[in-house]
Amino acid sequence: MNASGISPPILAPSETALLEAFIPGYPLVSRFLTSYFHVDISSYLPFIVALAALTAAVKYSADACFQLFTEHLVSTAEIRLNDDMYNYLMFWLSRQEFSSRSPRFVASTKLGSEFIWDDDEEEEALEDENEEEDLNVGFDEYWARAISRDKFKRFRFTPAQGRHRFWYKGRLITFTREQDERLSRWAFNAERLYLSCFGRDPSVLKELLAEAQRAFVERDGNRTIIYRGQKNGTSFEWVRCMSRAPRPLSTVVLDSVQKQDFIDDIKEYLHPLTRRWYSNRGIPYRRGYLLHGPPGTGKTSLCFAASGLLGLKIYLLSLNSKSLSEDGLAALFHSLPRRCIVLLEDVDTAGITKKRDSNNTQDKPSDADQDNRNNKEQGPDAEKTPSGGAKNGEDNPSDNNTADGISLSALLNVIDGVAASEGRILVMTTNHIEKLDAALLRPGRVDVSITFGYSDTTAIQDLFRSIYGTLHHDHAASSSSEKKTALYSDAQIEQLASDFASRVPGGEFTPAEIQGYLLKHKNAPEEAIDGAVAWVHDLQEKKGQAESPAT
Numbered sequence: 135m136n137a138s139g140i141s142p143p144i145l146a147p148s149e150t151a152l153l154e155a156f157i158p159g160y161p162l163v164s165r166f167l168t169s170y171f172h173v174d175i176s177s178y179l180p181f182i183v184a185l186a187a188l189t190a191a192v193k194y195s196a197d198a199c200f201q202l203f204t205e206h207l208v209s210t211a212e213i214r215l216n217d218d219m220y221n222y223l224m225f226w227l228s229r230q231e232f233s234s235r236s237p238r239f240v241a242s243t244k245l246g247s248e249f250i251w252d253d254d255e256e257e258e259a260l261e262d263e264n265e266e267e268d269l270n271v272g273f274d275e276y277w278a279r280a281i282s283r284d285k286f287k288r289f290r291f292t293p294a295q296g297r298h299r300f301w302y303k304g305r306l307i308t309f310t311r312e313q314d315e316r317l318s319r320w321a322f323n324a325e326r327l328y329l330s331c332f333g334r335d336p337s338v339l340k341e342l343l344a345e346a347q348r349a350f351v352e353r354d355g356n357r358t359i360i361y362r363g364q365k366n367g368t369s370f371e372w373v374r375c376m377s378r379a380p381r382p383l384s385t386v387v388l389d390s391v392q393k394q395d396f397i398d399d400i401k402e403y404l405h406p407l408t409r410r411w412y413s414n415r416g417i418p419y420r421r422g423y424l425l426h427g428p429p430g431t432g433k434t435s436l437c438f439a440a441s442g443l444l445g446l447k448i449y450l451l452s453l454n455s456k457s458l459s460e461d462g463l464a465a466l467f468h469s470l471p472r473r474c475i476v477l478l479e480d481v482d483t484a485g486i487t488k489k490r491d492s493n494n495t496q497d498k499p500s501d502a503d504q505d506n507r508n509n510k511e512q513g514p515d516a517e518k519t520p521s522g523g524a525k526n527g528e529d530n531p532s533d534n535n536t537a538d539g540i541s542l543s544a545l546l547n548v549i550d551g552v553a554a555s556e557g558r559i560l561v562m563t564t565n566h567i568e569k570l571d572a573a574l575l576r577p578g579r580v581d582v583s584i585t586f587g588y589s590d591t592t593a594i595q596d597l598f599r600s601i602y603g604t605l606h607h608d609h610a611a612s613s614s615s616e617k618k619t620a621l622y623s624d625a626q627i628e629q630l631a632s633d634f635a636s637r638v639p640g641g642e643f644t645p646a647e648i649q650g651y652l653l654k655h656k657n658a659p660e661e662a663i664d665g666a667v668a669w670v671h672d673l674q675e676k677k678g679q680a681e682s683p684a685t
């Protein structure tokens with residue numbers, strides 16, 4: 135009996151045995167308390183059990199309330215690794231103060247998702263940031279700085295996995311970074327990001343994401359962004375591979391009318407009225423260009439200049455790539471954005487020309503063309519294979535996955551099958567137009583064809599001017615470089631250009647060959663002129679030998 139006269143309930147021996155079985159160490163603790171403190175724990179046990187039950191109930195209710203609260207009173211944005219949004223957010227976070235103050239953080243020299251952002255661009259951006267300073271110092275100092283920048287890459291700090299809180303526009307935001315179990319089997323470092331805020335109105339999260347996107351896009355400025363189609367694990371994706379300063383159209387030496395016509399045609403195509411015109415007439419809204427001519431005549435350069443001028447991203451794909459399958463080609467075309475330039479290089483690859491050879495035995499236009507027409511006659515709802523080919527057609531692209539690479543029918547299917555996105559500009563380049571099937575060249579697939587050729591006298595003069603004319607920053611560069619370049623007046627350059635052109639025969643050499651020669655004398659135009667005749671002679675001899683190999 136205790137002081138209050140109430141005797142605590144005494145447990146029956148069977149109940150004590152039960153406690154011994156369920157609570158490990160119970161007999162030991164009970165004996166210890168009885169012998170040293172004269173307390174019989176069994177008498178308090180009902181209170182202890184009641185307290186434990188109460189604690190569990192409170193915890194359960196708190197968890198349930200929290201769950202209810204987060205479900206109904208918290209807004210959350212989920213950001214996935216395989217989307218541009220991931221890059222925007224990580225880029226933005228790395229510039230926030232709270233990221234560098236966070237006690238748990240990831241320190242890295244790379245930020246972007248391995249899917250869509252090549253961090254070499256970070257180095258290029260750094261190079262651009264330092265350009266002004268670099269231009270004003272001697273070579274040795276510049277080089278020491280540049281090498282040190284390469285060695286000591288810039289650190290980026292982002293919050294580590296877990297939960298982090300920060301304030302944005304007066305609102306408390308929770309940022310959660312966690313492992314993505316679903317993706318981690320396929321991708322190293324697969325993770326998901328979440329942004330949450332109190333309240334059912336997610337507008338502050340959307341504002342934050344929009345700001346992140348703006349910061350990322352502004353960093354690109356007017357640079358030309360290039361994506362390359364490549365295999366990523368088992369799938370094919372467009373991977374952002376580089377961004378370049380835009381190439382001015384004036385630096386591409388080509389007949390000015392031809393050049394302007396090309397740009398005007400693209401502009402007209404991109405105009406919303408044209409889009410309406412196409413849709414009113416039920417014509418697929420697409421435009422295709424074929425740039426053809428010998429290697430080094432400016433086909434790629436013109437495409438890059440057009441993309442820089444119009445601010446369009448370039449999606450680059452070489453049909454020569456060994457890893458490219460027909461399903462991969464279809465998947466890549468399927469994931470193109472609405473407005474872009476798709477640059478398909480080397481459309482004269484083996485698989486595409488082989489198709490034509492086998493068709494030569496049959497009537498033209500080729501089967502592939504006929505098949506494709508059939509596809510379209512079936513209408514957009516016609517059943518298609520995953521690769522975009524006609525399901526029952528004889529030219530199912532999947533069947534043509536030969537060692538020669540992409541087949542003609544597969545190429546035609548992506549150009550105008552259902553997978554082909556509307557609004558894109560397709561630019562194909564080839565050195566051998568004569569090898570291409572008429573099916574590929576017909577209007578709708580190739581609407582404009584531009585011929586690139588050997589430089590005529592005007593082009594030779596233009597190339598000379600483009601090397602020796604004074605352009606932006608040339609002055610600073612030449613005054614600080616050890617090998618000083620004399621600056622010439624426009625009139626002098628004109629005179630020198632025509633001297634040079636008089637020594638180089640028109641219609642024999644590509645712009646790349648002429649440019650290559652002039653670059654060897656980039657600081658000495660007179661030297662270039664003096665050596666021109668010998669250079670022409672050497673090149674003519676080399677070309678002659680190449681054309682008539684020793685018998």
Ligand SMILES: Nc1ncnc2c1ncn2[C@@H]1O[C@H](COP(=O)(O)OP(=O)(O)OP(=O)(O)O)[C@@H](O)[C@H]1O
Pocket residue numbers: 385386387388427428429430431432433434435436563564565586645646649
């Ligand atoms: N018409 C041109 N005007 C200015 N530069 C040119 C021209 N043609 C070639 N060049 C120069 O030659 C190099 C190669 O040019 P480019 O890649 O555009 O040639 P291409 O015709 O696409 O060659 P390929 O068929 O091998 O892909 C570049 O450095 C480019 O500056």
